[in-house]
Amino acid sequence: xxxxGYSSPLDAMKNGPREKLLYVICIQPNQTEExxxxxxxVDVDPDSPTYLQIIHRLRTGRLNDELHHFGWNICxxxxxxxxxxxxxxxxxxxLGSDRIxxxxxxxxxxxxxxxxxIEAEEMHKFNCSFPHTTHCLATGEIMxxxxxxxxxxxxxxxxxxxxxxxxxxxxWTKGKTAKYGYDFxxxxxxxxxxxxxxxxxxxxxxxxDPTCNYTECYGQSINFYSWSKRELIQTIDLGxxxxxxxxxxxxxxxLKKEGLVGCAGYGTLYRFYTNEEGTWVADKVIQILPKKxxxxxxxxxxxxxxxxxISLDDKYLYFSNxxxxxxxxxxxxxxxxxxxxxxxxxxxxxxxDSKLTVLEDPELKERPKPVYIKGRRNYGAPxxxxxxxxxxxxxxxxxxxxxxDKYFYPETITHGSTLLKLDIDTENGGMKLDENFLIDxxxxxxxxxxxxxxxxxxxxxxxxxxxxx
Numbered sequence: 001x002x003x004x005g006y007s008s009p010l011d012a013m014k015n016g017p018r019e020k021l022l023y024v025i026c027i028q029p030n031q032t033e034e035x036x037x038x039x040x041x042v043d044v045d046p047d048s049p050t051y052l053q054i055i056h057r058l059r060t061g062r063l064n065d066e067l068h069h070f071g072w073n074i075c076x077x078x079x080x081x082x083x084x085x086x087x088x089x090x091x092x093x094x095l096g097s098d099r100i101x102x103x104x105x106x107x108x109x110x111x112x113x114x115x116x117x118i119e120a121e122e123m124h125k126f127n128c129s130f131p132h133t134t135h136c137l138a139t140g141e142i143m144x145x146x147x148x149x150x151x152x153x154x155x156x157x158x159x160x161x162x163x164x165x166x167x168x169x170x171x172w173t174k175g176k177t178a179k180y181g182y183d184f185x186x187x188x189x190x191x192x193x194x195x196x197x198x199x200x201x202x203x204x205x206x207x208x209d210p211t212c213n214y215t216e217c218y219g220q221s222i223n224f225y226s227w228s229k230r231e232l233i234q235t236i237d238l239g240x241x242x243x244x245x246x247x248x249x250x251x252x253x254x255l256k257k258e259g260l261v262g263c264a265g266y267g268t269l270y271r272f273y274t275n276e277e278g279t280w281v282a283d284k285v286i287q288i289l290p291k292k293x294x295x296x297x298x299x300x301x302x303x304x305x306x307x308x309x310i311s312l313d314d315k316y317l318y319f320s321n322x323x324x325x326x327x328x329x330x331x332x333x334x335x336x337x338x339x340x341x342x343x344x345x346x347x348x349x350x351x352x353d354s355k356l357t358v359l360e361d362p363e364l365k366e367r368p369k370p371v372y373i374k375g376r377r378n379y380g381a382p383x384x385x386x387x388x389x390x391x392x393x394x395x396x397x398x399x400x401x402x403x404x405d406k407y408f409y410p411e412t413i414t415h416g417s418t419l420l421k422l423d424i425d426t427e428n429g430g431m432k433l434d435e436n437f438l439i440d441x442x443x444x445x446x447x448x449x450x451x452x453x454x455x456x457x458x459x460x461x462x463x464x465x466x467x468x469x
Contacts, residue, residue, distance in 0.1 A: 004087040005076030005459055009252035009466055012076065012459070013312040016389035019456040020045035021109060022419070023090065025067045026057075026441060026449040027402050029413045035446055036060045037067045039092065039103060041110060042419065042439055052439060056111045057446060058103065066096030066402060069453050071134030071142075073102075073163055076464040078138055087459065089115060091142055091161070093131035095401075096205075098123050100131060100144070102166045109457045115166075122168050124150040128159055130201040133183045138467060140164075143172055147181040148201035156181030156195060156223065174230045180219035183248045186227055188467055190257050193225040194272065196248040207403030210297055214265070218244050222261055222272060224280050236282050241266045247307050251314045251335070254466050258335055260285075260308060262319050267303020269319065271335050285338055286330070288321055291350065292360035301349060301356070306400055307384050309461055311391040316341070316429070318385055322400055323408070324348050325368060325381040327422065329431055341429025344422060346371050346396065348381040349408070373438045378418055380409040386454040387424075387461045394422040394431065399450035416441040416448025 006012035022042040028035050041056040060067070073089035088106025093099070098120035105112045123129060123146070130147040137143055140163035149155040156178030160169045180197035187193070197219020198204060203212060220243040224234040238245060243265030250259035258273035267288030275281050288303025304323040310316070310332070317330045317338060325348015330338035345368035349356060352367045361367075371378040380398040387394050398417040399405055405412050419439035422431045441449040455463060 004074050004078065004085070005464055009312040009314075012389050012464065013391065017458060018390070019388055019393075019458070020048070021457055022386075022395065023105075023112070023455045023457070024397065024419060025070060025092070025452040026446070027067060027399060027452060028446065029402050029406070029448070029450055031063050033063070036062060037065045037094070038446060038449070039067075039090070039112060040441075040451070041112065052437065054439065054444060058112050058114070059446070060094075060101060062097065062099070064096045065094035065099060067092060067452070068095045068401070069093070069133055070455065071463050072136050072455070072459065073142060074140070075136040075459055076466050077136060078140065089166075090455070091134045091144070093134060093144055095130055095132065098129050098131065100161075105457060118166065118168065123159060126159060126168065126171050128155070128157055128171065130204075131159070132181065135184065135186070135463075135465065136163075138188070141169070142166075145181050145184050145195060147198055147204070152200075152202040152205075154180050154200040156197065158184070172230055173225070173232065176232050178223040178232060178235065179221070182219070182246055185248055185250045185259065186465060187250045187254055187257070188227050189254050191227045193227050194248055194250070194259065195223045195225070196245040196261055197221055197223070198244060198246065204401075205403065208407040214243060215240070218265070220245065220265075222248065222282065234280050236272070236280060238263065238270060238282060241268050241284065241287075242270060242282075245270070246305070249308060249310050249462075252310060252312050252466065253314055256314070260310070260317060260332070260335065262305035262308040264304045264306055265302070267305055267321065269305060269308070269338075283336070285336060288324065289362045291324070291358055291362075294357045294359065295355045296349070309385045309387050311387060311426075312389060312461055313391065315426075316391065316424075318387065318394060320382045320385055320396070322348070322381045322383055324350055327382050327385070327394070327396065327431065329424070329429060331429055342431040344431050344433055346382040346420065346433070347378050347398070371433070373418070373420065373433070373435055376418070376438060376440055377415075378420065379415045380405065380412040380417060384453050386456075389460070391426045392424050394424055395454050396420045396422065397451040397454060399452045402450055405450055412448075412450060414448065416443070417451045419451055419454070
């Protein structure tokens with residue numbers, strides 16, 4: 001069989017190798033001509049002499065990129081296809097500059113090099129900007145979601161890249177586009193794609209603005225498209241509690257017609273599926289309870305789900321709760337009724353020495369203490385997640401988006417962020433912090449850096465989509 005990846009999610013889980021390298025997006029909050037955003041290569045092979053070291057830094061050499069999410073040129077959707085032979089290029093869009101960096105990992109995966117830079121003008125030709133999620137397609141093409149038009153107004157659309165030349169071919173959507181854009185996931189077996197919504201790019205760039213009318217500038221809907229026709233066919237308004245739906249996932253099993261989306265605004269998680277009439281519907285299945293406080297921007301500190309990830313066997317869901325500072329694990333064997341099986345605090349605004357006074361907390365009996373790993377305090381809060389293929393290791397970084405980092409956790413700008421690891425009990429549920437695992441992005445010639453998304457050379461739980469079980 002030709003084509004990279006694995007024949008099914010369970011094949012990847014059972015037969016995929018242990019990750020030895022991690023690629024980590026790093027944002028430079030104190031930019032100069034010499035200090036820019038970069039892609040860090042981290043050695044996580046316990047048998048390596050450079051274990052727990054940043055062994056390579058690929059700097060963009062350009063200002064104001066705001067690297068964010070990234071993906072691969074090829075993934076398991078191409079497994080067994082002649083058209084798609086090698087997973088050897090990273091596709092790395094920049095929210096701030098609208099550039100797209102193509103990075104070659106095939107020649108030397110420990111020392112990636114730039115293959116091509118697509119300047120912003122190429123995307124602007126198609127009236128698109130603010131690129132976010134990258135997914136490889138079974139055709140060998142690459143699709144990237146965008147959140148804005150060339151003027152920074154809201155526009156939920158997608159651009160297509162040629163998988164060989166990496167030229168922008170045009171937009172994917174035919175006809176009406178969604179009001180807002182952000183993340184997406186496709187499921188060809190049911191002829192469906194779903195996307196989520198962040199907000200208007202010109203507002204997002206400001207960071208947190210307490211005077212903003214969030215119902216006017218930020219999304220609260222999920223959007224469904226016909227995969228074959230490339231047409232928007234249904235939009236579900238989740239209401240105020242579903243404001244800012246961010247990371248969205250179908251279950252990995254491509255024959256399961258349901259998925260989950262985490263909403264940042266009010267700390268909610270929704271399950272989406274089809275009813276007896278074949279219409280897509282969404283139900284709230286998790287609500288993080290707010291805490292009554294003083295010393296915050298309001299009288300309650302809401303939960304904020306900023307990333308979600310699902311194990312390849314669709315057994316466990318993980319999400320980061322960025323304001324409260326914890327990561328939660330749920331058994332989703334029955335996705336309509338998730339069961340909390342693990343919770344670990346790694347910082348956040350509730351720690352005992354923060355400026356907040358907690359008046360009422362319906363969940364916790366006592367406030368979490370600051371977390372130290374190898375003597376280094378973990379500033380900020382857990383944010384981006386990546387799970388090992390076998391589901392036993394969960395990697396965690398602590399940067400959300402630099403304008404938001406600066407507002408909510410300014411100490412991360414001074415000290416930099418971290419990469420940590422949780423060890424997972426895949427049989428019974430539960431998580432435990434590995435107190436011997438630390439990558440400190442506050443150190444080194446480029447520090448302090450803000451670490452964001454993580455990927456493995458061989459594919460991972462959020463880059464690969466399967467077409468059959």
